[in-house]
Amino acid sequence: MTLKQRMLAYCATSFGFSVLSSVFGFYYVKVFLNYYKIEEGWFQFAQMLYLVWNTLNDPLFAYFQDKANFRLTKTRREAILYTAPLFSLSFILTWFPWAQGTWVTGLHLITALCLYDTFYTFIGLAHCCLFTEISSDPKIRLQLTQWSNVTALLSSCSVFICEFTSDSLRSFPAFQFTAVLLAIVSAIMMTYTGLYAHTEQDLKSMDDNSTKPETSPDMSVWRLTWQILSERNFISFVVVNFIQSFLGTFKSNFLAIICDELIPDDVVSLSLRKTFYGSLNITTSVIVIFGVPLVQNIGYSKTIRWSFIWKICSGLILFVLGRQYVVIMMMFVLLDSAFAGAARCLFNIPLADIADHDLEKYKRKHHMTSMVFGTNALIVKPAQSLCPMLTVAILNRYGYEVHKAGKLDTEAIDNLKDTMFLLLCGYSIVLGCIQLLSWSLYVLRPRLYKKDSI
Template sequence: MGKQRQQILAYCALVGGFDLLSSAYNFYYVKVFLNRYHIEESWFQLSQILFMVWNAVNDPLFAYCSDNKNFAMLKTRRSMILYAAPFFSLSFLIPWFQWSTNPVIVGIHLIIALCLWDTLFTFVGLAACCLFTEISKDTHIRITITRSAQMAALCGSFSVMILEHTSSGLQNFHAFQITTVLIALVSWYLMYYCGKHCHTHYDLEQMQHENKSADDVCHQKSEDESYWKQTWQIVSDTNFLAFVTTNFCQEFHRTFIYNFVAIFCDQLISSEEISQSTRSTLYGILPFASKLLVISIVPVLRIIPYKTVIRANFIWKISGGFFMYYVIGSNHPWILMFFFVLDGCFANGTFSLFNLPLSDIADDNMIKYNRKHPISSMVFGTNALFVKPAISLSPMLAVAVLNRYGYTHVQRFKGITPHPSTTSATPSGSQLEELKGAMFFLVCWYPIILGTIQFISWSFFKITNRTEKEIKVNG
């Protein structure tokens, strides 16, 4: 039991460090490049396309190497984290230090920042997901790990609130930069601790049977199966296809919320109605509240199957979007802000539960093909191959829509971030109203459309986990 507690503690350290970086990165990088560096739309879209292509390559590549190659740094999940942690922290810092005001250099800056970030994000993220699956095969322990990890993520989610208040909503950019460096250092130490102490269920078994030390353990890989054979085994599974469709829409939605909530609120809600300090607090609450939601509903997962809990989120998306658009409208700033927080809370909270069905898919694959060791990295990596493009497509679509309604033109006339090369006319009141109308439409109809697709696709997910089986037996 002591070993298991150490495993969970080390895994929680990883989640806390990982969330410190990812929460801040996802929340700020679009706003920084659009509002501060004034990146041109053509370069923004190109960077997202290249980012999407690299996403499609690196996830399955790293996944196959992790499960099938015996490189020194890939021999255990924790060694992957140990070696990659300092580089991951450094990749986090790249966007916050501007290279040049030249439009071409700004575009290249974003391309390099996104690709380096995603490389390390994928490498560490895959190892983290596999740790979750391989620490224990027991569903109840996985639920316990989920709750403990969300408590750690609760601390990590404070990075947005800290950055908002230290920089006064990016108005003091130098303070923002200093704070990001401190966050990167704390995150690196937490991931380092995980890399030294988090052994999986399979590590411990092999150490006991072969009397090996922690540093000598090396998983037996599936060398006899090709990448294409393993990939086909995964993608031909109906449960996997149902899951990735649902997950794609979830990633699309949560990326939209985290990248654009501050941008939309700045336009839809005036500073006279809600002050900047209050906004900063509410932005910080957004990732924080989702972790509280998961912590509070984890005990419910021991009684109600996670499939039912996840389905309830899709019902909320559809009904919440309709209610906000047709009943409330955009003229109630506090209700609108509350909707932003609630929508982001449910979107991110539900996403945090997705390791449970994906772990069940990995277990099911191991049983189905009679493996000694689950190909966890391949399952998570193949999932990422289909899902990660949503991270690029979501901001691409939103920026394209906003710029059709003059967002770049409006932004250049804002007193906070004036653009030195502006020579065109000041945007009219009707242009501002059209922009606000487009923003409000996106805010309400994204959850309606995505929630409908998810509700349908999730109905095809048929794996019955242990919790659900026990409910049926005892019921």
């Protein structure tokens, strides 16, 4: 099997994984808050349990994938092959309500979040490790990023499709039917990866008829984790990634809620609004695909740094102008989401470089890729729970829960909209400054890109 064929197999999971994660992230908060009528107490409790499970499962699965020699974890591709159907089923479970506004709704959210995250983490770790282990050539890794974003461009249409088939969730049965179809397509694509995405180590093992190499017996999960956490570049990166995950969760979960309030119906038509929501993920992939030559010229480190500078400056400009400039606000949301998503698409490259550095520094026999990615997720994943908890608490503090029931007066509604606008700008400005400072401490430099291509 050629390198190109293995890269295409990797991209199949990029497509299937992005299909489900885009729809899940964009809709689950809105569905549970506005359609299932979950109480805030149950919502916060579910997010807290989700945070705990999110924190525990990443290092657990990472160590399991790197150390265990079961059939399920023998190779990265087999980890995806056997769990892909379960991932799709956990996705479908979210969109069929058990009840409305009771403790059963809270139990539904807890079950949906934990099951979804279990398979999301397991497949996501294997997929990230494939990125590092398919090739150690930095140019091929950059090409792999570009290729996977071509497939992500196609998969990002999943939100666009859901918006139009369900008329922005006004026809919930149509949304459910669309979600089931997307889950089936996703499972098929990830199964293809599971069959054909061989790494260099897989091919050697097939030739030698050997099993996964083992680390030395004294390498416990605690020692491996400490070795990774003691690396300065890793700490600098995970601080940046934590904030990026927090902002990404905010944009994914709350943009539809906030924009519905801040963008009047008489200014922006329903069809244009649906197109706007559907294009948020599409623009990210377009920027990555056509921005690869820029990354090759100036490097991913400078590219990521400039994305933070953009985030801070654009947030300041929008804050100064105010929320009355609806078109400018929509442009800010679109471009900010696109640039933030594009920067995050590059994050696998520094993580792969950190894994390479770890291999050389500790003279290991093979990459501890799952442990590097899993330890990163251990720190970063809680942001996916902290963001909804904090944001919902702030919005309800200013009357959002009362507003959903139509019992908020005009002045209170105006204060709520000001709060939403402040969150939109403030998150970008404040958190962008922290990211820029932390990223300045990242000193690991990648090898130069080769002139040859595959």
